[in-house]
Amino acid sequence: MMAEQRRVVTATPENSETPLASVRSWVTPTPWFFVRNHFEVPSPIPADWRLRVEGCVDHVAEWTLDELAALPERTVFCTLECAGNGRSFLQPCVPGVQWGAGAIGHAEWTGIPVRHLLEKAGVQASAVDVVFWGADRGSEADHLEPMAFARALPLAKAMDADTLLATRMNGEILDASHGYPIRLLAPGWYGVASVKWLTRIEVIDRSFQGYYQSKKYVIQRRTSRGVETVPVGSMAVKSEILRPASDAVLGVGTNRLFGVAWGGEEAVARVEISTDNGKNWNDAELMGLRAPYSWTLWEYLWEVAVPGSYSLLARAVSTSGRVQPSEHDPLLGGYMIHFSRPIPVRVESARRTQETWADADTLLYDMNSFAEENTRFPLDVEMQFAGGEGI
Numbered sequence: 001m002m003a004e005q006r007r008v009v010t011a012t013p014e015n016s017e018t019p020l021a022s023v024r025s026w027v028t029p030t031p032w033f034f035v036r037n038h039f040e041v042p043s044p045i046p047a048d049w050r051l052r053v054e055g056c057v058d059h060v061a062e063w064t065l066d067e068l069a070a071l072p073e074r075t076v077f078c079t080l081e082c083a084g085n086g087r088s089f090l091q092p093c094v095p096g097v098q099w100g101a102g103a104i105g106h107a108e109w110t111g112i113p114v115r116h117l118l119e120k121a122g123v124q125a126s127a128v129d130v131v132f133w134g135a136d137r138g139s140e141a142d143h144l145e146p147m148a149f150a151r152a153l154p155l156a157k158a159m160d161a162d163t164l165l166a167t168r169m170n171g172e173i174l175d176a177s178h179g180y181p182i183r184l185l186a187p188g189w190y191g192v193a194s195v196k197w198l199t200r201i202e203v204i205d206r207s208f209q210g211y212y213q214s215k216k217y218v219i220q221r222r223t224s225r226g227v228e229t230v231p232v233g234s235m236a237v238k239s240e241i242l243r244p245a246s247d248a249v250l251g252v253g254t255n256r257l258f259g260v261a262w263g264g265e266e267a268v269a270r271v272e273i274s275t276d277n278g279k280n281w282n283d284a285e286l287m288g289l290r291a292p293y294s295w296t297l298w299e300y301l302w303e304v305a306v307p308g309s310y311s312l313l314a315r316a317v318s319t320s321g322r323v324q325p326s327e328h329d330p331l332l333g334g335y336m337i338h339f340s341r342p343i344p345v346r347v348e349s350a351r352r353t354q355e356t357w358a359d360a361d362t363l364l365y366d367m368n369s370f371a372e373e374n375t376r377f378p379l380d381v382e383m384q385f386a387g388g389e390g391i
């Protein structure tokens with residue numbers, strides 16, 4: 001299973017996708033987890049390095065890695081998706097990394113709540129944004145002056161108990177690609193917020209205007225005052241059909257559709273499937289946990305008697321009733337691409353052997369470890385398999 005690798009979109013810097021077609025478990029194995037780098041991975045931080053919290057605080061405070069390691073930890077399971085995920089499906093084409101569907105993964109993240117550090121430093125009443133600075137540097141075509149990667153969170157999100165300075169991913173020390181030694185984890189927000197290779201935290205008394213906050217990773221939004229430009233923030237509700245693949249050839253009879261769905265800061269309430277271009281919708285079976293931040297696995301047993309060409313659609317609904325749209329909103333530009341994308345398949349009259357499905361034990365292990373480590377939700381980890389043979 002681990003022979004599978006990330007699908008490289010650009011090699012330098014590395015931008016590569018999770019091999020979604022091979023996903024069989026709730027947690028994405030770290031070697032498979034997508035990588036989104038704007039610049040080269042920075043050299044490891046020096047031994048005398050300290051994480052500093054400064055700006056609109058009562059006293060500038062610093063922590064060594066050892067001091068940070070001694071602070072109380074928290075574990076959060078969370079889906080990270082790049083705001084540009086799915087960009088290659090847009091027509092007309094939008095500039096930027098041409099991601100397929102795989103700039104997404106789901107992992108277990110462990111670290112220290114940022115709030116702990118902010119409280120120690122004493123955030124002043126004038127605070128608006130908290131800026132997180134990365135160690136990686138470089139330039140962009142429209143910004144030739146080299147700059148460090150930086151992104152800000154509004155104070156409230158930075159103070160949320162689940163916003164972490166993550167040091168471990170899936171139980172292991174972060175690897176270089178994912179931000180060693182420390183990265184931010186802003187659960188339920190597009191990946192760009194979760195700054196890797198963190199060097200410095202700065203509390204400021206205005207909205208941050210950095211390049212990746214005001215020039216890139218911005219969308220337009222309709223308001224009572226007209227259209228305004230805002231940074232991408234919390235994630236939209238979305239689903240992805242992982243199997244069958246586009247242009248798969250299936251047989252008449254029962255075909256199993258399998259996929260994932262997520263709702264950012266909200267849990268997924270429902271996933272619906274249409275096999276007739278959106279005329280009729282039927283509920284998919286949600287498998288295992290439904291929790292905020294985490295994707296949910298689903299399956300759907302599709303009975304098909306008539307050979308021909310079909311187009312498969314999945315549509316997710318979040319707990320507050322947000323529904324995945326059928327079209328991309330042009331105001332979103334090349335970001336937040338979350339419309340239901342049709343997956344064309346052909347059904348032939350001959351019955352075919354189904355592809356192999358995941359081992360149910362793998363999935364159960366993931367779920368139980370979530371239940372043990374995460375006390376925020378009353379969890380029922382009993383699994384249901386519509387077909388009785390795993391995912």
Ligand SMILES: Nc1nc2c(c(=O)[nH]1)N[C@H]1C(S)=C(S)[C@@H](COP(=O)(O)O)O[C@H]1N2
Binds near residue numbers: 034035136193
């Ligand atoms: N320092 C730094 N942090 C960063 C980035 C970066 O290029 N440099 N990319 C961001 C973007 S756009 C995404 S989607 C996520 C990807 O995290 P991953 O590479 O661990 O999957 O990291 C974010 N944090």
Ligand SMILES: [Mo]
Binds near residue numbers: 036081083084191192
């Ligand atoms: Mo991203």
